[in-house]
Each structure stands twice: as C-alpha cells, then as structure tokens.
Amino acid sequence: MRIALDAMGGDRAPEATVHGAVWAARDFGITVQLVGKPDVIEAELAKHQTAGLDLPIIPASEVIEMDEHPSAAVKSKKDASMVVAVRLVKEGKSDAFVTAGNSGGALAAAMFGLGRIKGIKRPALSTVFPTDSEYGGCLMLDIGANTDVRPEFLLQFALMGHHYAEKVLNIPNPRVGLLSTGEEENKGNQLIQETTPLLKRSGLNFIGNVEGKDIPAGLADVVVTDGFTGNVYIKGAQGVASIIQKILIREIKARPMAMLGALLARGALKALQARLDYREFGGGPLLGVDGIVVVAHGRSDGYAIRNAIRVARTAAQQGIVQAIKQGLTEETFQAAMESQPAASQT
Amino acid sequence: MRIALDAMGGDRAPEATVHGAVWAARDFGITVQLVGKPDVIEAELAKHQTAGLDLPIIPASEVIEMDEHPSAAVKSKKDASMVVAVRLVKEGKSDAFVTAGNSGGALAAAMFGLGRIKGIKRPALSTVFPTDSEYGGCLMLDIGANTDVRPEFLLQFALMGHHYAEKVLNIPNPRVGLLSTGEEENKGNQLIQETTPLLKRSGLNFIGNVEGKDIPAGLADVVVTDGFTGNVYIKGAQGVASIIQKILIREIKARPMAMLGALLARGALKALQARLDYREFGGGPLLGVDGIVVVAHGRSDGYAIRNAIRVARTAAQQGIVQAIKQGLTEETFQAAMESQPAASQT
Numbered sequence: 217m218r219i220a221l222d223a224m225g226g227d228r229a230p231e232a233t234v235h236g237a238v239w240a241a242r243d244f245g246i247t248v249q250l251v252g253k254p255d256v257i258e259a260e261l262a263k264h265q266t267a268g269l270d271l272p273i274i275p276a277s278e279v280i281e282m283d284e285h286p287s288a289a290v291k292s293k294k295d296a297s298m299v300v301a302v303r304l305v306k307e308g309k310s311d312a313f314v315t316a317g318n319s320g321g322a323l324a325a326a327m328f329g330l331g332r333i334k335g336i337k338r339p340a341l342s343t344v345f346p347t348d349s350e351y352g353g354c355l356m357l358d359i360g361a362n363t364d365v366r367p368e369f370l371l372q373f374a375l376m377g378h379h380y381a382e383k384v385l386n387i388p389n390p391r392v393g394l395l396s397t398g399e400e401e402n403k404g405n406q407l408i409q410e411t412t413p414l415l416k417r418s419g420l421n422f423i424g425n426v427e428g429k430d431i432p433a434g435l436a437d438v439v440v441t442d443g444f445t446g447n448v449y450i451k452g453a454q455g456v457a458s459i460i461q462k463i464l465i466r467e468i469k470a471r472p473m474a475m476l477g478a479l480l481a482r483g484a485l486k487a488l489q490a491r492l493d494y495r496e497f498g499g500g501p502l503l504g505v506d507g508i509v510v511v512a513h514g515r516s517d518g519y520a521i522r523n524a525i526r527v528a529r530t531a532a533q534q535g536i537v538q539a540i541k542q543g544l545t546e547e548t549f550q551a552a553m554e555s556q557p558a559a560s561q562t
Numbered sequence: 563m564r565i566a567l568d569a570m571g572g573d574r575a576p577e578a579t580v581h582g583a584v585w586a587a588r589d590f591g592i593t594v595q596l597v598g599k600p601d602v603i604e605a606e607l608a609k610h611q612t613a614g615l616d617l618p619i620i621p622a623s624e625v626i627e628m629d630e631h632p633s634a635a636v637k638s639k640k641d642a643s644m645v646v647a648v649r650l651v652k653e654g655k656s657d658a659f660v661t662a663g664n665s666g667g668a669l670a671a672a673m674f675g676l677g678r679i680k681g682i683k684r685p686a687l688s689t690v691f692p693t694d695s696e697y698g699g700c701l702m703l704d705i706g707a708n709t710d711v712r713p714e715f716l717l718q719f720a721l722m723g724h725h726y727a728e729k730v731l732n733i734p735n736p737r738v739g740l741l742s743t744g745e746e747e748n749k750g751n752q753l754i755q756e757t758t759p760l761l762k763r764s765g766l767n768f769i770g771n772v773e774g775k776d777i778p779a780g781l782a783d784v785v786v787t788d789g790f791t792g793n794v795y796i797k798g799a800q801g802v803a804s805i806i807q808k809i810l811i812r813e814i815k816a817r818p819m820a821m822l823g824a825l826l827a828r829g830a831l832k833a834l835q836a837r838l839d840y841r842e843f844g845g846g847p848l849l850g851v852d853g854i855v856v857v858a859h860g861r862s863d864g865y866a867i868r869n870a871i872r873v874a875r876t877a878a879q880q881g882i883v884q885a886i887k888q889g890l891t892e893e894t895f896q897a898a899m900e901s902q903p904a905a906s907q908t
Contacts, residue, residue, distance in 0.1 A: 363743060397797075428799075432798070441794075447774070448794075452798055462694065463694060474828075
C-alpha cells in the first residue's frame with residue numbers, strides 16, 4: 217500500500233504533513249510517498265525517528281498556493297506537488313492521493329490527471345460531519361465542487377456516498393437523506409422537488425428529505441446536497457461550534473469560580489471536544505474521479521494528516537472506486553437515472 | 563400602540579401567548595389584542611394579574627395548525643386567529659401582527675390580507691441570528707419564504723434588511739453581506755455571481771460576500787440569501803448548538819467531579835446560554851408585506867412572546883414599512899434594480 221501525500225499542501229505544511237506521514241507509516245506499516253521539495257522535506261524528516269519506515273521522497277519543484285485560481289494553477293504548474301502526486305496514482309505507482317492544500321486545486325489536479333469515473337457526471341467533495349449517532353459521523357456531499365447542480369448529479373452523489381459510507385465508514389445499509397427545508401415532499405426548492413422522486417427509485421436506502429438540524433442529530437448517514445448549500449452549511453456549523461467555544465472560554469475566564477469549575481469538568485470538556493474534532497475523520501474523499509483522492513482540512517495538524525492517510529488506505533483496500541463503478545451499472549439505479557424528467561435538463 | 567397577537571399560535575399556545583401578552587402589556591404599557599377562542603383565552607387570562615392592563619379579546623373561532631398547508635388553510639379558514647389578526651392590521655385597528663404559529667400560514671395570511679409593498683417582488687422571512695459582535699445579532703433573510711429566487715429579489719432583501727437593522731435593531735449604517743462559498747467574487751453559484759454586481763451598485767453598505775462562518779463571528783449586520791439556503795443554514799446552526807449542549811450535559815453527568823465543576827461554572831454557562839438564546843430577539847419580521855408582521859419561533863415561551871411584541875412595537879414606532887417604501891424610490895437603488903441583466907430574468 218502506497219499513499220502519495222502532498223507534502224507541501226496545507227496551512228501547516230511541511231511540519232504537519234511530514235509529521236503525519238511519519239505517524240501513519242509507523243502506525244499502519246504502509247509506504248507514504250512525500251511529494252514536494254526534497255530539501256524542505258528532508259529537513260523536516262530529520263526531526264523524526266524514521267528508521268525502518270518507508271517514506272520515499274518524490275521531487276516536485278512547485279506548489280499550488282491556497283489563494284491561487286485552481287485550474288489555472290494546475291495547468292501552468294506541471295511540477296506542482298499536487299500534480300505530481302496525482303500522476304503517481306494515474307501511473308499506478310501509488311494507491312491514493314492525500315492533500316491538505318487548496319481544495320479547488322486538488323479537484324482540478326484530480327480532474328485533469330485522473331478524469332471522472334465513466335458515467336459519473338460530476339465529482340463531489342465530501343466531508344464527515346460529526347454527529348450524535350452510533351457511527352459518530354455523517355457523510356455530507358457535495359460541499360463545494362459543484363455550486364450549480366441538476367437532479368441527476370444529486371442522484372449520483374447519493375450513490376457514491378452510499379458506497380463510501382458502507383465500505384469506508386463501515387455503516388451497513390447507510391441511510392441516505394436529501395437536505396431540504398422540511399421533511400414533507402412539498403417542501404424545498406425546485407431542485408429538491410425534482411430530485412426526490414429519483415432518489416425514491418434509486419434502490420438506495422433513501423429515508424427522505426432531512427432538515428439542517430437532522431444532520432448533527434445523526435438522523436442520516438449520508439446527506440446529499442448541492443455544493444453551494446453544503447459549503448455554506450458546514451462553514452456555518454464550524455462557525456457556530458467555534459463561537460460557542462470562544463464565548464464559553466471568555467465567560468469562564470471572567471469568573472474565578474468558573475475557572476475552578478472548568479478545571480474539575482476538564483474531562484467532560486475534552487470528551488466534547490473529541491466528539492466535535494474534525495481531525496478524527498482526517499479528511500473527506502473527492503468522489504467520482506477515477507482514483508482515490510482524500511482532501512484534508514487546510515488547518516490539518518499531524519494527527520489530522522495521519523488520519524487522512526488512514527482514510528485513503530481504507531478507501532483503497534475496500535476498492536471504493538470499483539464499488540462506485542459497479543453501483544452505476546445496477547439496473548435499479550440506471551432506471552432511476554433514466555427517469556429524470558426531460559424538463560429539468562434545461 | 564396596539565399589537566394583534568395570534569393567541570392560538572405556537573407549540574405552547576395559549577399558555578405562552580397569553581403569558582407573553584400580559585408581560586408585554588405591563589412592561590411596555592401598550593394594548594395587546596388577544597385574537598383567538600374567547601373561552602380559551604379567558605381561562606388563561608384568569609391565571610394572571612391583569613388589573614389596569616389593556617388586553618382586549620378579539621374572537622376568532624378557527625386555528626391554522628402547524629401541519630396544515632399554509633395557503634389552503636388561510637383560504638378555507640376565514641375565521642382563523644391569524645386571518646382575523648391580519649385583518650385588524652389591514653383595517654387600521656392594530657399597528658402590528660405577531661404570531662408563533664405556522665410560519666407558512668403567517669406568510670400566506672399576510673400576503674392575502676395585507677399584500678406586498680408596491681414595488682417589492684417577494685416578501686422575505688427574517689431572523690436575528692445571535693453573533694459575537696457589538697450588536698449581538700445579525701439579521702438574516704430570507705430564511706424560508708422563497709426557496710427559488712432571482713438576483714433582484716436578493717437586492718430587495720438587502721434593502722429591506724438594511725432599513726430593519728438600522729431602524730429596529732438600531733445599528734447605524736449596517737454592513738450588508740451576501741452569503742456565498744467564499745469572499746472572492748468568482749466564488750458562489752450563478753445566482754451569487756449575478757447578484758453581487760447589483761448589490762455593489764445599490765447604495766447600501768455592501769461589504770461583499772460572506773461565508774457561513776462569518777455570520778456567528780459577527781462580520782455582517784445583515785446577511786442576504788435565498789430562502790432555501792437560509793432555512794437549511796439556521797436549522798443547521800440550531801442543530802449544532804443543541805447537540806453541543808446535549809453532549810456536554812451527558813459528558814458532565816457521567817463524571818461526578820465534572821458535575822461539581824459545572825455547578826461552579828454555572829454563571830459562565832448561563833451567560834453563554836443567554837448569548838445564544840433566540841428568545842432575546844423575540845422573532846423575525848416578515849419584510850415586504852404592507853404592514854408589520856413578526857413571526858416568533860414555534861417553541862416560544864412567554865418571554866419570547868413578550869420580546870416578539872416588543873420587536874413589533876419598535877418596528878411600528880420606527881415606521882419600518884414607510885422606510886422600505888422610501889428606500890425603494892431612491893435613485894441609486896432604482897438604478898441598481900434596472901441594471902439587472904436581462905439574461906437572468908429567465
């Protein structure tokens with residue numbers, strides 16, 4: 217098992233990426249290919265004990281920065297770490313690609329380098345949203361790859377999410393929900409009205425339309441939405457969680473007794489934090505491209521990178537790309553795709 | 563000042579509505595017209611000290627239930643409490659209408675009974691989202707009245723939100739943001755791309771596009787979005803806040819030391835809760851109809867109802883409807899409306 221890691225990607229690269237790579241190589245006994253500037257990577261590696269670990273450096277002289285225009289950067293920087301890492305996957309020299317860099321860049325690099333799975337209309341970026349359910353997380357997609365979508369794209373997102381949740385998150389017969397403004401079928405916008413009947417015919421475990429509050433409550437295992445709504449939603453959720461934390465800390469610090477109380481309640485506060493910690497899930501897969509791509513949070517530290525590599529390894533072991541290809545050919549699903557009304561194709 | 567309260571609306575009606583009405587009549591020295599079933603209202607009123615308060619009962623024999631189809635219910639139930647209350651406003655017998663009932667019903671009753679302000683294309687439902695800013699809240703609209711919108715609707719939402727924030731929330735020159743997937747102008751979906759230039763020409767204090775995380779952080783005073791995204795967003799935020807609270811309580815209860823700690827930190831926890839309490843803002847205005855309508859949360863208790871009545875009173879005192887009418891006629895704004903490209907009218 218070889219994972220190609222973009223050693224230069226993310227707010228805390230290369231410290232966090234190299235740290236995460238060392239951690240993953242040791243914990244999982246796999247090869248982590250460090251793609252990027254050799255001198256920078258070597259300097260970081262020297263800070264760790266790496267004896268016996270398989271951490272080859274794959275040279276790449278350029279970096280796609282966080283603020284660059286994704287597709288323009290991918291086209292002009294042929295030797296960017298992301299582009300080189302994707303090429304390794306394409307050429308069969310690596311089993312998966314992991315990055316905490318510019319997510320638009322990752323999408324562009326994957327689209328140019330790997331292409332879409334045959335039959336998939338649009339790839340979708342996903343994330344595992346922490347929930348209060350048995351599995352502790354819900355796969356939400358799309359969270360930003362496609363800001364304007366059509367019903368059949370959402371139908372395919374549901375299929376991809378189903379297989380990922382089943383194979384990688386290990387959730388049997390995952391409950392698939394469509395994000396809307398109410399559970400009733402007459403709620404939602406035109407896109408939702410047109411998508412609901414397709415999902416009902418998809419053969420997936422479609423539980424109907426779910427509301428914004430149902431995701432953290434853990435009522436669905438896979439939630440399908442367009443990339444605009446999904447992106448606004450997860451950033452809102454992160455913003456709310458972080459503002460709650462900020463206000464709580466401020467209010468505690470303003471009260472000496474509360475400071476003592478917080479100390480006594482530290483175990484509970486840490487348990488809460490662990491439940492909400494995006495790092496546990498490591499990263500979200502970019503589903504629909506013809507290869508395994510895991511996009512970690514830009515702020516990822518070593519632990520988050522380690523977990524993103526773990527996720528990529530599981531996705532490769534479980535053959536997620538093959539499962540999606542297979543799922544696309546299933547008769548029930550094909551019939552649902554074809555039942556798409558002509559009117560909404562405009 | 564006379565406020566028409568739907569005494570039958572909301573999960574906790576009539577207890578909460580009558581309680582809130584008594585509270586508001588006493589605190590603000592205003593007339594609160596209790597619209598609904600007289601015997602039910604009288605029985606509730608008997609539980610309170612109402613000597614010297616002006617709490618007339620206006621009979622209405624029907625109720626629009628939470629699960630009814632809004633416009634069908636409004637059309638068939640001519641004597642529903644919402645319909646009768648709106649009629650009072652229309653006939654000049656009341657200065658504003660407040661309800662915690664079916665929000666779709668409130669919208670339909672207001673549209674049929676009061677109609678739109680001349681020139682306003684769509685009314686918008688709004689809410690004050692708790693934030694970590696000087697003013698403690700951000701007006702977000704639309705949160706559910708219009709699930710499919712056009713750029714000029716969003717432009718008008720911005721105008722209405724601006725005047726409401728300035729006049730009722732008392733925020734000078736409110737910062738208006740457009741909810742998108744990134745601050746950059748090339749981010750967002752097609753609707754956002756088409757709306758941004760209109761807002762830039764609007765003459766409002768448009769600060770550009772804001773992300774989901776910027777709302778709780780308090781970076782804008784008014785945030786404009788379509789009713790689908792807005793609805794999903796606020797329900798998500800409420801869901802996240804409530805799950806954090808639920809997990810925290812569970813983790814504390816599992817640890818005796820943490821129980822003691824929580825007791826010591828009680829002041830800080832209460833301060834946090836107060837900051838996040840939707841009840842402080844009472845309710846969100848339905849903007850764009852030709853009269854004052856305030857829609858309170860379905861779960862409103864007496865305190866929330868009292869505050870919703872306070873909000874309605876301020877909106878009436880400040881002449882919010884007149885301010886919007888005036889704003890629509892301003893040259894800069896009219897020019898922005900007319901700059902709407904023909905292509906997006908389809």
